[in-house]
Amino acid sequence: xxxxxxxxxxxxxxAEVYDVGREKIREFARAVKAAHPAHFEVDAARxxxxxxxxxxxxxxxxxAQRADAQLIEDPExxxxxxxxxxADQRFVHHRPIVAGDRLVAELHVDGVxxxxxxxxxxxxxxxxAVRGNEAGTxxxxxxxxxxxxxxxxTTSSILVRGQEQ
Amino acid sequence: xxxxLSELTVGQALGSRSIEVTRTDLVKYAGAxxxxxxxxxxxxxxxxxxxxxxxxHGMFTMGAAxxxxxxxxxxxxxxxxxxxxxxxxxxxxDTTGDAAAGAVIEVSxxxxxxxxxxxxxxxxxxxxxxGQKVLMxxxxxxxxx
Numbered sequence: 407x408x409x410x411x412x413x414x415x416x417x418x419x420x421a422e423v424y425d426v427g428r429e430k431i432r433e434f435a436r437a438v439k440a441a442h443p444a445h446f447e448v449d450a451a452r453x454x455x456x457x458x459x460x461x462x463x464x465x466x467x468x469x470a471q472r473a474d475a476q477l478i479e480d481p482e483x484x485x486x487x488x489x490x491x492x493a494d495q496r497f498v499h500h501r502p503i504v505a506g507d508r509l510v511a512e513l514h515v516d517g518v519x520x521x522x523x524x525x526x527x528x529x530x531x532x533x534x535a536v537r538g539n540e541a542g543t544x545x546x547x548x549x550x551x552x553x554x555x556x557x558x559x560t561t562s563s564i565l566v567r568g569q570e571q
Numbered sequence: 572x573x574x575x576l577s578e579l580t581v582g583q584a585l586g587s588r589s590i591e592v593t594r595t596d597l598v599k600y601a602g603a604x605x606x607x608x609x610x611x612x613x614x615x616x617x618x619x620x621x622x623x624x625x626x627x628h629g630m631f632t633m634g635a636a637x638x639x640x641x642x643x644x645x646x647x648x649x650x651x652x653x654x655x656x657x658x659x660x661x662x663x664x665d666t667t668g669d670a671a672a673g674a675v676i677e678v679s680x681x682x683x684x685x686x687x688x689x690x691x692x693x694x695x696x697x698x699x700x701x702g703q704k705v706l707m708x709x710x711x712x713x714x715x716x
């Protein structure tokens with residue numbers, strides 16, 4: 407199956423809320439071998455002026471890859487996940503992610519380029535913090551329409567290898 | 572003591588560190604991140620898709636490499652922009668049952684640029700494993716006083 411060129415310009419609206427918990431920040435920090443006390447001790451984070459534990463610089467990948475999954479699992483995309491290679495990644499932080507944040511991600515497909523028998527796909531996740539149920543987790547509300555604060559913009563390119571690559 | 576912008580110069584070295592990686596580390600990263608692609612934990616699957624064996628998540632390498640910057644900056648939140656290209660996979664040998672590393676990632680950093688107006692310093696990271704550059708254009712922009 408080939409990659410659908412019409413994916414370019416497509417967007418997937420903010421879906422489920424991701425609740426950032428202290429133990430998840432600690433677990434992710436240990437997993438990337440981070441030792442800074444601001445990831446582990448609330449007092450250390452507060453001494454630096456943060457309201458709670460601070461997430462490591464690449465923590466937003468959890469939220470971004472959940473958003474990417476909407477595209478990869480979209481039957482219309484033609485993407486075979488077992489042939490996906492991560493080509494590049496960028497995180498721009500508008501403000502730090504801290505424990506207690508409730509995050510949503512809006513996914514944009516910024517580029518689809520044929521490469522050999524495969525394709526390079528560039529996606530961007532706009533990650534926002536929301537309050538309460540403003541992300542629309544309650545029945546009857548529209549996702550992502552409440553007051554929200556820009557937290558991070560992540561961009562990622564994946565190479566989907568063709569059958570001959 | 573956190574570094575201040577005025578005392579930095581372009582080209583200044585920020586030190587280096589070696590990160591030992593085992594298959595267990597990759598399983599931990601898979602669990603923490605939610606990235607369960609079997610190329611990062613299943614040898615048969617990895618070789619079946621043409622890889623030399625189980626490889627580290629690119630995001631593991633990226634996330635571990637930036638700790639040099641975080642610790643130097645004194646506040647993880649000072650890293651306002653961080654990007655890289657993944658150029659070579661990092662194969663991680665199976666050392667289950669003994670204490671040896673399955674791979675070693677060597678990270679060093681230097682000041683690549685200073686922007687006094689924005690109040691930021693760009694740190695360029697050199698990230699090697701097995702003598703090869705595994706990340707390219709690994710750059711972290713750090714906001715400093």
